[in-house]
Amino acid sequence: MRRVAAWVAVRPQFEDVGVCESDSSTRSLNGGTVNIAHVSDREVGRLLSDLPSAHGAHTMQDGRAWKRRLYDPAKRARRALRVVRHIRFVYFAHVDDDSLYGDYHHELVTAEVLMDRVLAARASGMKAVHPQVHGEVEERLFNRPPRGSFMQVTPEYIRWYGRDGVRRAEPMVREELAIELMGEYAYGYNDALDIATNNSGALTRVDQAWLLARAKTPIYCRPLHATEFHRLACAIEGAYHVPSNDASIVKANTEIARRAAAVLGTVMDEFVEAPFQTPALADVFAEFHRAHLLRVAHARLAGLQPMPVTGVLGWFSAKRARIYAEVQARLAAR
Structure with a gap:
């Protein structure tokens, strides 16, 4: 597998890990219940914790104020409680909304809003993206x-x-x-x-239940159906192609767009083809999507041992889910 970017190298190696390092949760698997890990939580946190910015260094006074906020115990505690991180791009200052930059800003806003919904839906325990159900x-x-x-x-x-x-x-x-x-x-x-x-x-029972639950979900954490998913991919791709010669903004937004593509690959629990036309974005999506699906398969396997308290039927249900997860991982590895 080709290396798509230098920052991909910081990703922890997943091939030899049986279960994810993040906290466990209970999920329903075809009527049975097994404990598996939130296999993408830590990965998403790593990708979003140090997003680049085009802004330069602050003044000394601003730096002192920033340090006070950073080390304030109350603010640090509130910061620790935040589950959902955000994708935020760099905008051009003082541009005409009717210009090329205005169209570019529209793509940035679209990508940010839809990515916020994906991350919030994922944090709430819902299936964040359904690539088979269209609008x-x-x-x-x-x-x-x-x-x-x-x-x-x-x-x-x-x-x-x-x-x-x-x-x-x-x-x-x-x-x-x-x-x-x-x-x-x-x-x-x-x-x-x-x-x-x-x-x-x-619709299948699972798909209809997902749509009914989606309709009852507040808009800020509503998961995406396939139409919105492809709109998000187009917006991320638009954000990647910065219409400017400003090196700092180009560097920041192209890197943020790549991080967004990687995050999208880590929140989808079933195999999908890369929705991007840009090779750099398609490669990084495929790389992280494959890693995530392998972690899911390993977590499913770990959930089979020891036998769950639900009995033999629950064990077979978990085994079927694990086989499905392995098939998805093999599809991503092709």
Whole structure:
């Protein structure tokens, strides 16, 4: 694997680590519960703890004030309680909003806002990015089609309305719709599931639950669906290409953009192709994404030993989750 930047070398070696060094938490794995680590928490902290800046040295007076704030015990305690760090770029001063710099600043703001949401959602325990669920899928979930718009009983109609025509409180998930089709038309489960997948907008139980939880989440920590994820990637890429000859700003913002790409790779627990066209950003995303998925696989494996108190079924559920994590890691290592 190519070295994408000098600062990547400070990343702790993950290949020989069985579990992550950060604190453990309880997560649900296909109905079972095992203890695994927040495998990206420390990695994200390292990436965001010393972000570069284009600002020069302060005056002596400002330096003394900064030191007082740094060593103040109360402020230090509050600082320690902060779980969510932020990506912050360097802006140009005194520029016209209608200029090229104004468009560039728009990309910086977009990247900062969306990255804040990713990090806040991750800190709250939610899946921060869902790269398979797009914005139009969310719109269809929360916009029930009128009963009169269906000319006949279709899988999509059954998804929204019962046999007596009464609308469902929530649309059926794909697994429920398949079982309903089995009872209605005597399909086998595989055939029914295939019909539910290809002839309706039904979502899997996990995806629909994620979208419903996302809708109830405050906007500042709302996770990103695939459309917003690609918008974030475009904004980071825009931030990387600084429209200026100011060496200090170019150096700072290109480095911050690379850190943002690396962070994005460490908060995604399933394999995705690099969303960047710029080679430097794509490489650093792939590097950190691969490292994160390997840590997830190791943490899943560690969760199998000893056997959890939930019994044999819980053990097999954790094993299936670990195998899935290993597959994701191997996909990233291709």
